[in-house]
Amino acid sequence: MSTSSQGVSRRSFGKLAATAAVAAVGGTTLGACSTRGGTASPDAPLRVTAINHVWSHAIADRLEEIEDRIKRRVSLSMLTADQLTSSYNVKLNASATDVDVMMVRALQEQLLFAHNGWLVDLTDRVEGDAGFRWNDFQQAPRERSAVDGSVLSVPVVTERPALYYRRDLVEDFGGPPGTLDELMDLSLELADRRDNFFGFVGRGQRNGAVSQWSSFLYSFGGDFVVDGRSALATPEAIAAYEYYGRLLHETGPPGATNMSLEQAMPIFAQGKAAFYVDADAIYTNFLDPGVSTVQDEVGFAPFPAGPAGARPHNIPSWSLGINEFSLLRDDAWEFLRWASGPEMVAALQAEGIPGARESAWTDGGTLGSFPAELAETMRISAERGVGTDRPQVLQVARARDIVGRPLVAGILGESVPGVARDADAEFDEFLVRDNRYREG
């Protein structure tokens, strides 16, 4: 082959590659354009993307009801939390129309999705529909559903921390600890780490532990951000870091920094820990004889009081929103209205799924399915609850990574103040950048 023919071949290849690239760009752009302003086929199903959660399973059992109402098939897909986030990132970046109703974590991704313009503004629908009774939703979850005054999601599952404890072990000490000091003392007293028994178990992963640790932070009088600046190195925050770190370092299981819910929960369920603080929504794991060896001994208590009192979080863990690119917005709203309406929330709460409506919480009948001690714990936490368990920023994952660093240092038994000051400086820089993104 001659040089010239090789040159021609390369040029031809280059032209083809460029054409393919342009075609791809064009295709993407055209694809994006075609999704806006189109109409859905009458046969197209309403697509609901949800977390694999008891709430979703309960809704899946009732889909016929809404299908009759909207005269359209409903397709419900369930994914894990990570899969759900990745799926939204991929699909909505391509302006996809194959998601109508989105289950979202209002505190984790709502600000970012709002920034990206991925969620429909529901303000007029929720406030303009008298039968929906928007004011019936608890104040804290309701506030977290709005961004800059626009309601972008409707909370369907709420969550508070509960102190799970072993009745048989605390009997001699006069019952479960009411304060964080008592929790520390009892955990130290009951731990027998050589015999593989732990005083306290809880989440210890840098990122994953932040939400549960928030109740410790609030109860020590701290917060993530004060007046727009990082508050990670305040005496209160450092005390909360040191407390939680010591609790896990001295009384917790080995490998705690690799523990999220999936690793920590079985340790308590298998009877290897005296205390466990985590979401109240997971209580069924400890009552199921197939998973738990402590179903007869497990007790439920409100989050213990710290120097600033007991200030657990009370958050909308899962909410429903509508995809901005959906071609079935009216049907999607009908689904939301049905799935988060007063009747449905009361019915699901009566099955043990805590919702966000005041009417359900004041109706004694809806709490009947919860163990009495847990129902009281939930009621108290809902009253005292702080509406967030993580920094309210666009990049929540990055913020949690920064906030969690001193926590990990504490759990590893390292000195906390230096790491907290370093994290504080990094968090301050992060907040400036996050604000810039928000304004831009």
Next chain:
Amino acid sequence: MATTSTRPGGRRTAGTPRTFEQANRRLKWAMLAPALAFVGLMIVFPLLFTLNLGFTDAFGAVNADRSFVGLRNFQDALSDTRRFWPAIERTVVFTVGAVAVETALGLALAMLMRRAFRGMRWVRTILIIPLLTTPVAIGILWLLILDPTNGVANHILDSLGLPTQEFLGSVSQSLPTLMFIDVWQWTPMMTLLLLAGLSTLPEEPEEAALVDGAGPWQRFRHVVLPMLMPTLMTALVLRSVDALKTFDILYATKGPGGGSDYEVETLNVYAYGLTFDYQEYGLASAVLVLFTLFIIAVVVLLRRRAGRKEA
């Protein structure tokens, strides 16, 4: 019309009709078009798009407005001593450590299995089981085995009177543990590749060395190894590139960010986090471009060494 070729080595010959040649040339491109379109859409376009994003401040959504920021993302990545450079270091440590052990063990096993023995088929079948298992399943399997509280590994250590370990729960033990899992999974591939290479070697040189009085080590070092070098270097390149890009097993066992102290955060895990956890598409693209250049550099280096050895 008959024509005559004017180019030396040209395909056109006397008597070939121009229309047939043109049709033939078009047919060539028509046959190539699907493959070229696939390469263009699936490889060239994403690469160009990533390169383009690397020079912008893309954040939040890929299709959102973005501004050209020149080399800022590359500067940010290269000056990041908290995450980027430690991730490079871990990538190198993981790759060099795991691939070195896999190569040594793979070679040793291949030499042992070189001669036929009873039950060889069974051994070969068992060897490929880790290769057939998905990395996420392997991750979950080892998480259960190595769980510090409920895992089998610590029960065994305890029953033998040895101190129990935190394994993947420990900041310092996580990377070595994952290198061990990688070795467990990929040594069989090295063994099979090298075994295939050994089976093609002529036996005469080794027999001649034996006649000359060379011992087993001398025959291996001075006869077998030089002849096996092309296969060995190919296996090394393939495995190194694969190890550099390891993601699934790290993510399945340690989650986002490669653990609480970023202890197993390699460049691939870091780039994934920037993209899907932080939505910093501009910076993530710059890191991916640097990562691609890094892999190309490693391949070129290994190929050059292979060329020298073969020469």
